[in-house]
Amino acid sequence: QDAFRIAGIVPLSGAFGIIGENMRRGATIAFEERNNRVLGKPIEVVWEDTETSTQVAVQKTTRALARDTHTLFGEVSSGSTLAIMKLTEQRKVPHIITLSADDRITGADKTRYAFRTSNTVAMENRMIGEFARRQAVKKVYGIVSDYQVGRDMWAALKADLESKGITVAGIDFTPIGTKDYAILLDKAMKSGADGLALIVVGGDVTTSLKQGGEVGLPTKMKVMGTMLMDETQGQAVGGTGALGVHSTLRYHFTQDTPRNKRFVAAYRARYGELPSQYAGEAYDGMSWWLDVVESTGVWDKEKWVDAFRTSVRNDSVEGVKRMRACDNQADQMGLFGTAVAGGAGMPAVTMKVTETFTSQDLFKACN
């Protein structure tokens, strides 16, 4: 073997292009940190642009797997990830996932070779419910993108909220790509709810929050959701719509751990900006995986997989992460943040971590 070959299957254009690009940067820091070598061999990375299309993602994966690939990294959208997991399983190639959150990835459709080091939908959902309770929200209105994951998330969230004594004032499912949220937001504001669960994806996040900003939405009700707001989104939404929005966070550059400090410094030096949550998660998962590969000391994919399934990352960027052998899901804590005006040297909209949740709060035992 001449090189350790990694295929990065991420969108570099289209709606999720910005996410894929950030993941590429984060992963790159993980490679550079170890001088692009693992097990004494150079790391050889090929990045493939999936153009935010599952079709293309599958095609690029098929091609990448036709070469001798040792690790596959990606995708962003859970649909793509689920589709390419079938291929990595068939070819027995380790597959590292640091963004897609769908429960099926490490649930119903889990495979031996696919590992997720980042959050799941279920845990983020629980964070929202818990956040609403802690903030004493009484009534919640839901605006949810009309696709399967959205509907599933809402069903779980609704049950969770109701179990906590929070009432649901109303719910609207809206097609992905809705260009006008004014009516829906108006309905939500008139419903008498004090909390808005905004469970939308991609460009719809920007649209809904921008248009919310026009009518002062964040000042009128507590807007919350999963991956609803971060510094990247803040830039796209602008101050009026973004400030005051509450969101789960996968990672934040302010996390106070030695590894994170090192990572943020390296990232800033390399790219001149602070790492986003996508970059942070990508770095974290990739560096963890490579360290485990290194630790096995042998050139054997199966051994690497076995080792990773039971590994514990004590010094991840956000504290301890534990890989669960039962479902290849990393058990970890959760973050919740609120968008505030950034100080000097910070993005205009900066997330402030307001709540942290322990992994016990968020994960059910594996079976």
Place this chain on the structure above:
Amino acid sequence: MSTFVIGLSIGMLLFLLAAGLTLIFGMLRIINFAHGALYMLGAYLAFQIALWLGFWWALALVPVLLALVGVLIERLTLRPIYKAPHEFQLLITFGLILVLEEVVRATWGLSGKSIAVPGWLSGSVSLFDTDVSRYRLFVIFVGLLTMAVLLLGIERSRIGLVIRSCSTHPLMAATLGVRVDHVRTAVFAVGAALAGLGGAMAGPMLPIQLQMGGTIILDCFIVVIIGGLGNIRGAVVGALLIGMTRAFGQQYLPDWIDTLTYAVLIATLLLRPQGLFSKKERLA
């Protein structure tokens, strides 16, 4: 009632977005698939100018810049192939989408942008018990203004006559003394400028990102088709019809909205195959 006002604002924004497409289609018979890309370019330029000089400058300068881009595009890529079948113009505009997106990506990167509007346009006013954003009222205003200018300038005056002649029978128009080349360039420039205006106006309300053009172009087509391909009055009616469908649909049946929009469209096409406003030609 507030639904109506919001529907009006949706319709007017749609009209602004579709006006340039309608114009170029109606006058040059070119389906400009790059319209969305020009709109995106307009939005990004507006973002940049707003950052440097403020929102009003953006609104004023973007149409001018886009008109220049339009002139360039028309001269370099479209002029040589007017004689070719229409599909070739389509191919060019497809190519232009890719090029324009690449230019924007190389200049501004992948992350989304936003434009802040001046203080007195932000925030909302209470209308019929509802908080309606001031900016939406401004959109309605600009939409109406654009509509008036286009209707007076093109449908009523002789300019429209000249322009239409260049699209339907350029050779004969030229034989009668019309400077067809100049007219085409001007029309394309105005169409591009309108796309830019649409981009600048939409900037504060819709995501400014690379794929914004692709997501808007289908809406524009819907408006243009309902209106009877390239008829300004028709486009106004089409835009309002879709605006209202969306607003009332969202009020009462939000998850059926897209299906509804297309149902309205297909119904129009089937009942009035040539669109709401259009004329038939003699064949034999």
Place this chain on the structure above:
Amino acid sequence: MSAASHTNAIACSGVTVEFDGFVALNDVALDVPAGKTVALIGPNGAGKTTLLNAISGRVPMKSGRVELWGDDITRLPVAGRTRRGLGRSFQIINLFQEMTTFENLRVAAQPPRFNLQPFWRPVNRWSELGDRAREVAAVVGLSDVLDMPVATLSHGRQRAVELGLALMADPRVLLLDEPLAGVGHNEIASTMELIERVRENRTVLLVEHNMEVVMKLSDEIVVMMGGEVLMRGTPAEVRNDERVKRAYLGDEEGTEATHA
């Protein structure tokens, strides 16, 4: 009822056609007796072409009835009428622009046979199609330009192709809309001969402004004006009718067939 027993090949009654409120034909009745050549004349815009369009199914009629050999064909689409033996030529030339003369004629030879035989056999193996095309080309005098794209033919030659297409299916009833427009002075005589030959054992409804031709070729003349039938008569009757003179023929001098 067998076709042959009918005295009228075409019988229209009560034909009314409107365009956006403009009445182009108003309650027109017209019979074309089997085997005869009837000419349709009248001022520009009188509705002659529109009547041909109504008979061949090109325009929707507001009311009225069209019969072909006694069968009601009012509801039949254009192609259906053609398959029943109704052929026509167009006033404004209307050809397959990208094909050669030969291909134009060959395609026109195709329809009646095309349902019966194996449809995948290449057209150039259907020698009868090619033969028929060449035969008609010879009739209308196009043998020397068979392989030229029709777009490159002069106006007069295109007119000949137009006539050839109408003749291709060997229709029993033929509607000719100004077949002589644009035909060269020197070729008028030969084209007239051609029409003369064509009208043998056919019924022809002819629209033409060239009086010389009309007078010579037609058994009967129908004069239209303002969307209505003004009169019907033999060539001599029509020539001497005062109303026709005033509205259509104008000065005697202009119409007299002084040149042969």
Place this chain on the structure above:
Amino acid sequence: MLELADADVFYGKAQALHGISIACAPNEVLALVGRNGAGKSTTLRAMMGQIPLRQGQRTLDGADITGLSLPDSSRRSIALVPDSRDIIGGLSAEENLLLATLSHPPGHWTIERVYSLFPRLRERRRAQGTSLSGGEQQMLAIGRALLTNPRYLLLDEPTEGLAPVIIEQIVAAIEFVSRSGVAVLLVEQNFRVPRRVAKRFCLLDSGRVVWSGGRDQIDDRLEAMLSGLHEGTHA
């Protein structure tokens, strides 16, 4: 004086005109005759500037206008009634007329005058130009050319498809414009018209001028030549 000198014109690879030289002068009606395909229409198109010359020159009052663009040729007072009429679609009849006036200074011909020449057009002025009957379209094409108030009027088979009574009016109109100092170049299949209005005749064959002469000379010679050509090529 509008003149073509030694003009060669090609359609793609096929040569349609071989060194044609033709001039038409004010006050004169020049008739161009010849069989179908002789190159008459092509000559008019070349004089108008619709097709470029491969060889030779086009001059207007002595100035070289070979490369002059089509709109500019029109603005320099050349007008063409094309054989295919070329009514502009999407415009009403009246708009077709109006269009012709827009790039030209006003002159003798106004829309009103055109309507009194062709009353039928006034009746149908709101109809789509392309929906008019064949003859009405012909009237429209002629009216439109007149409305540019040209000094050089190129007419390609202007009486095709017109009722005899209208032909009379066209003849009168041609005589009128020619008297008012306009040069008319007339292509006609129908001999009656040129015989009455033209003073000079040019006979074209296969893209060449094969004979030219005055009205008095034509009767027998032209007839003979035309039929001779006919015999020669038609097999």
Place this chain on the structure above:
Amino acid sequence: MNRLERLDIRLCLLAMAILVALRIGTRDEGILLVACLIMVWSIFALGYDLVFGTTGILSFGHAAFFGMGSFGMAWAQMHGGLPFSAGLVAAGLLGALCAWVVSLIGSRITGLFFSLLTLMLAELMSILMLTRLRGLSGGVDGLPGVARPVWGEVDFFNNANFFWVVFAVFVVVVLACWVLRRSPLGQAFQAVRQNPVRAEQLGFGVRPLRQTAMALSGGLSGVAGGLLASLMMYTGPQMLNWKTSGDVLIMTLLGGSGTLLGPIVGVAFFEVLREVLAAYSDYWYGLVGLVFILCTLFLPQGLAGTALHWWSKR
């Protein structure tokens, strides 16, 4: 048969020979995958050109026929438990059915209106598949795990073997298109394209012919979609996105519409260009656009079209 047609089919046979040589010459799965993709898209483009280049209908709805074909394949296997071959038939039938229905709905409309109607109907179908029919289509996630043929011991999950399946269908489609073009039916399509008014006057049923062309073309598109689903072992409603219709139009025009070789060359050029540019430049996207524009300006008959015309005139 004229020279151009003769040259056309000969060069197509040459293209097939090259494909066989490629298959024998290499076992690189990546290259074979690209070859398979080129063949699948060529089938799609040939089907598309049947309405576009032959019958003169500009359709923006073919993405839907293509996509529905892929679902035909997926459903036949997943819900019907049918073998691959039956899936391919189902794909063709579903594609043809959709196209036929679209042409029925639009039977009164021609020209650009028809084009836009196809665009809108396809978009409606795509939206319905994405939302209302989520259960059947898998929603945004699509349906992973579309199967490949099972035939004795041969492992068709290996692209080197699956290649032959795709190749066989490709050859059949090319030959069928060739025969069709030269048949009276093909001539009738041509007549409808060049002058529908005259064609109708000659007795051709213009509407039925248009509908036949659409159905045939939709069928081929469906077959291509089914093959692609099987090749990728995945399908999803994204395949119905209107941009796919744009892609196939671009490929057809780039190669040269109205010929057999054109669509094939267009597809190959498109795919290879994309691969090559993506490998060498981050700006491949814009460069592809630039190449389109230049090709349109300077080779308006398309790559193969220009070459064929030039060659056949010598």
